[in-house]
Amino acid sequence: MNYKPDESTLISYLYGELDAKETAKLQEYFLQHPEELGKLQQLTEVRNALKATEDQEVIAPPIFMDGPSQASRFWQSGYVKTILSIAASFLLLLVAARLMGPEISYSKGELRISFKEATPIEQPAVQYDPKPALTSHEVQDMINTSLIKNNELIATEWEINNKKMQTSLQNNLASNSAKIDELMKVASQASQDQVRTFVAGLQQDNLQLMKDYMALSTKDQQVYVENLLVDFSKYLQEQRKQDLMLFQTRMSSIEKNTDQFKLETEQILASIIANPGNTFKKVNNY
Amino acid sequence: MAGTLLDIAMMHSDALITRAREGDKNAQGKLVQLWYKRIYNFSYKFFFDHDLAMEVSQKTFISMHRNLEGLHEVTRFRSWLYTIAVNYCREELRKRKANRSVSLHDLRPGESEESFAWEASSGRGENPERQLRQSELSDLLHQCLMELSDEQREVVIMKEYEGLKFREIAEALQISENTVKSRMYYGLDGLKKILERKNITKETIGYEL
Secondary structure, eight states, X not given: OOOOOOHHHHHHHHTTOSOHHHHHHHHHHHHHOHHHHHHHHHHHHHHHHHTTSOOOOOOOOOOOOXXXXXHHHHHHSHHHHHXXXXXXXXXXXXXXXXXXXXXXXXXXXXXXXXXXXXXXXXXXXXXXXXXXXXXXXXXXXXXXHHHHHHHHHHHHHHHHHHHHHHHHHHHHHHXXXXXXXXXXXXXXXXXXXXXXXXXXXXXXXXXXXXXXXHHHHHHHHHHHHHHXXXXXXXXXXXXXXXXXXXXXXXXXXXXXXXHHHHHHHHHHHHHHHHOHHHHHHHHHHO | OBTBHHHHHHHTOHHHHHHHHTTOHHHHHHHHHHHHHHHHHHHHHHHSOHHHHHHHHHHHHHHHXXXXXXXXXXXXHHHXXXXXXXXXXXXXXXXXXXXXXXXXXXXXXXXXXXXXXXXXXXXXXXXXXXXXXXXXXXXXXXXXXXXXXXXXXXXXXXXXXXXOOHXXXXXXXXXXXXXXXXXXXXXXXXXXXXHHHTTOOHHHHHHHO
């Protein structure tokens, strides 16, 4: 029997929700597998343990769920409130005005709102005289006279100012030229002395410079020539060394060649002596 | 669960639900009175926290009031109500996980003078020692429940404490009945191991009670 109940079946059995056929099948399984029944009993014990927890007592708080109806929402909306408040203010104003006895009148482009009885405003009477006081000719004469007087006054003032200005300019010119002459004299004297001093100083500086240069160049030349001589002698020595080495090398190579020649000659001689016949043949074969 | 007058009223509240669905404010108020304790206890066992349970309960009933018109079958009211409660529980859980803050009440629930356990000490005429032991055992079992995964915990609470049928739990959680039963099995198995680890046996519970 390969039947093995799944968790779903076991739980249904545990809670008594399994049908009769399945229950019988499961009980048969438990007979063969008592350890599974033991596990299920342990789960029952857990369930019993959980029962030890009691419910917490709680009082339902007042939850206001009376939602506003459509009508009340309309009356509570901001726009309606604003309009209503304006209307109420206007109504209040009207009532107050009514109580105070308003007088509203409109005449000659003038709107008048007043409370109680309106009192007419007294305006000053303007007297209009049709007869003219001055003719246009007389006014023209007055203007001309005034202009002539004004021109004369300006001309007089201008002449006085001109004279004053000329006098002042002449005075200034005279004083300035005298001052400039004095300054020029002082300046020429001062410049002659300064030039002499400057030239003398310049000559002295040049002389000293030349002296220094000559002394310095002589010393430099001496040092240079000495160095040149030393370098030349070193060069000569080096050249001599190299020549000697070359000579030695060549001598040694000649010596080696000579030795080798001797050795070869000896070998040839030895071979000739050892095999006189063969050697002769071979020599002839060549 | 059945037995008290309240439970009987809950079982036969179809007419009340119909009236409430039609907009009867009085009927809606009565529904709240009838179901508030159940939803509160479900949330309390889920969080083991009075404040969170109160918040979830209030949100659940406000949501119930707003959406009751959309409930097509009156017979499914119970699973529908628990669906709302579970969703709010999960929402609070997500918030709590995001905040990662632990209140002092969470650390030692029941010790604060302002705690719910103090306020709701029912049966003042009973033996105080027995009440204390009962309270301790209750806290201990709550702690065991809190060690389960959220999915297992909600199924165990709905079945063991709220007395919902497997079909109703499946409807409330919008999963299959088999999945509900599987979660129930592993939930009980997990609880068995937790109780063993904490040395809470049948004898201990018998002694405590």
